[in-house]
Amino acid sequence: MGLKSIRYPAGKLPSIRVYLVSMNLALLLLFTAISLLFWQQISNFYQTEQAEDIVSIHEAMQARSASLVRSMALSANQAITGYDFSFLINLMKQVTDGDQDIQYCTVLSSLGQVVAHNRVDQVGTLAGTPVDKQALALLKDEFIDDQVTDFSIQIIDTPGAVEMQSQMMQVVTPVFNGQELWGILYCGISLAGMQQSIDERTAEWDEEISRIWIFYVTVAAIFILFGFMVSLFITRRLLQAVDQLDAGVKEVSAGDLNYRLSMQGLMCAEFGTFATSFNRMTSNLESSHRTLDEYNRSLEYKVKERTVELARSNKELEAFNYSVSHDLRAPLRSIEGFSQVLSEEYQESLDETGLDYLRRVRAAASRMGVLIDDMLRLSRLGRQEMQVAEVDLSELANATLSKLAESEPERQVSFQVEPGLMIQGDRQLLAIALDNLIGNAWKYTGRREKAEIVFGKAVKEGKSCYFVQDNGAGFDMRYADKLFGAFQRLHKSSDFEGTGIGLATVARIIHRHGGSVWAESEVDAGATFYFQLP
Amino acid sequence: MHNLKRLNLGWWLLWLHLLIVPGQVTGDDGLRFYYFNPDSPQNNLGRLKSDMESLLEGFDLAIEFQPFAHLTDFDARVRSDRPAFVFAPHWYLKRNADEIRFNPLLQSVHQQQNSYRKLLVARLGSDEINRPERLTLAMTSLGPGSKQLLANMLNSDGFVAFDKLSIVEVPKDADAIFAAALGQVDVALVSQANMKLFRKINPRLIDSLKVISESTPIDMPVLGYIDGVVTKEQAAALKQFMFSSQNSTVMQTLQIEGWSSHER
Secondary structure: OHHHHHHOOHHHOOOHHHHHHHHHHHHHHHHHHHHHHHHHHHHHHHHHHHHHHHHHHHHHHHHHHHHHHHHHHHHHHHHHHOOOHHHHHHHHHHHHHHOOOEEEEEEEEOOOEEEEEOOHHHOOOEOOOHHHHHHHHHHHHHHHOOOOOOOOOEEEEOOOOOOOOOOEEEEEEEEEEOOEEEEEEEEEEEOHHHHHHHHHHHHHHHHHHHHHHHHHHHHHHHHHHHHHHHHHHHHHHHHHHHHHHHHHHHHHHOOOOOOOOOOOOOOOHHHHHHHHHHHHHHHHHHHHHHHHHHHHHHHHHHHHHHHHHHHHHHHHHHHHHHHHHHHHHHHHHHHHHHHHHHHHHOOOOOOHHHHHHHHHHHHHHHHHHHHHHHHHHHHHHHHOOOOEEEEEHHHHHHHHHHHHHHHOOOOOEEEEEOOOOEEEEEHHHHHHHHHHHHHHHHHHOOOOOOEEEEEEEEEEOOEEEEEEEEOOOOOOHHHHHHOOOOOOOOOOOOOOOOOOOHHHHHHHHHHHOOOEEEEEEOOOOOEEEEEEOO | OHHHHHOOHHHHHHHHHHHHOHHHHOOOOOEEEEEEOOOOOOOOHHHHHHHHHHHHOOOOOOEEEEEEOOHHHHHHHHHHHOOOEEEEOHHHHHHHHHHHOEEEEEEEEEOOEOEEOEEEEEEOOOOHHHOHHHOEEEEEOOOOOHHHHHHHHHOOOOOOOOOOOEEEEEOOHHHHHHHHHOOOOOEEEEEHHHHHHHHHHOHHHHHOEEEEEEOOOEEOOEEEEEEOOEOHHHHHHHHHHHHHOOOOOHHHHHOOOEEEEOOO
């Protein structure tokens, strides 16, 4: 989890609002899609039912018309056989008068003469209209050629065949005189009425579909609206709960460990469990934090106590050093003075050996004096008040090098100082430090024909630092940890004179400034001393 | 849908049934009035029945009117049902009056005559009339001995060989006209009134016919009652009722102009 949170910062993850809104939109789209599919099925069902209804109207119309004409044909057979023409004509007239959809009824003899017609004035005429000819063709082609002896009904559509109607259904049936095919009976039935019925039925279907559609849309709208409101309500409550949890987590993460998540309005058990666990965690965290604070406070107190003790010890030590150094000066001066008197006034009384011993005493006393002076100087460094100001290290370095060059003008030393190296610190102390570092470089390059000393600025391990570099004797890095100890020396006094207090002085000055000092070197390959100041 | 309802098959079948077998619907109660007049130009027996029933609703007695299209049916039902009143051709009543106990009341009048004539017509261009051995004649039924009656009517002038004549009996006088005009028979015996009526309705049909001969006057049909079924008073009441209805529209339906008293 920790790795994931690092790889995917919370700010780049989508908000829960996006998920909830996306989910609601997806559900809405899904519902809409399902509704459309459902409506399509209903529409298909209604269209199929409507088509079947229309077909059944057609079939019923044809069946009933066929039955009527068939019945008329039975009467026609009887009438023809019995020469009952007036009955037949009357039947035609009655049938057509009684039904406005039946436009005409005709009985044609096989010779094509109109034997009976709903209009008496048409009786006796010859078949002349396209309808008559079409029907007569049936008589010749169908009923005779096919040797139809039984009753047979032919239903044909005659669109545009009759002037009065755009579409007619003509029912044709043979008329027999006994066993002999005598003629045909045919009736033209207008499909306008049926079409009107179909139109009315279609309108009823359309109205029904519209009614269902309105009902369906209304119900769907109500469901969608209700669903939307429920979804909105739940989403808002969820988001409020999430916001509440989020605010609490942020508050605690900002440091307010006293904050507790409210259980009110969290809506669901999971959030409640989360809040309870979070509050428990926060309580534990607060308790741990309080314990840590107390520990820190006791630690700080101990540090302060130790610091005070250390400071007191340092002061006592410095005071002791100072006292010792100062008190040592008096007997040392006596030794130096009396040894000088002895060497000047009793030179003839002493043999060479005595004189040699006396010289050694004087040299030791002198060296002891130097040591005491250095100890006093080192002691003062710890007690001296720091005057922090901007210090030009380049200037200090140049001054030291000039002074050294003047002291030994015979030496060939090339030195290089990076200009403009400014720093905040105590000018006097930093001058002492540079004097020691550059003085060491001068001293340990004393055996080089062409000595090189460089002072500049560098970057070590990402931090800016200053360095003094030489090509002198260098030292073995195995003893690097002893470099900055007081009176620690890595070379013999006979090789390079010194008290071993210089680098200790440098370290103390740098440490007082809050910095650090270290060195890198190889034997006979020169050395580089670095110091870093904050 | 409503158009299909208009094509109510059941209604039409019932209607056809009534036309074909009219006698079966006579009621069991009340008096019956049977009608048979094949020479009448009125072919619509349904309308005739309707109009007569409307007329007879005004009569004191409940009478059921029943027209017949075929002589055989009429004759059989007259004998079996014994109707109260009968309207029939004169020749029928003359032949069967005693047997069925018929008493005449009124005789129909047409063109102010108690008689009418029939015409013997043939289709123009027909060759069959020149071959009398194969002659077919359409006419309304005159019952048994129709050839003799026909001979009497036509005062045979030698044109028709009655013994070789093949008579086709048609239900109505108009059917004889159709049969001849449509070439179904060679000649037809039809009434003048029907010829006149059809000349108005379908002149093409009548123009296709030519009159060959004319019959002697034939008595108009007679209305009477069956003795023993109704009383004389009831018969007189009907006679008076029919007299009083001479100006009603039913006379047009009957295709007569009025009545004349005709009592034996």
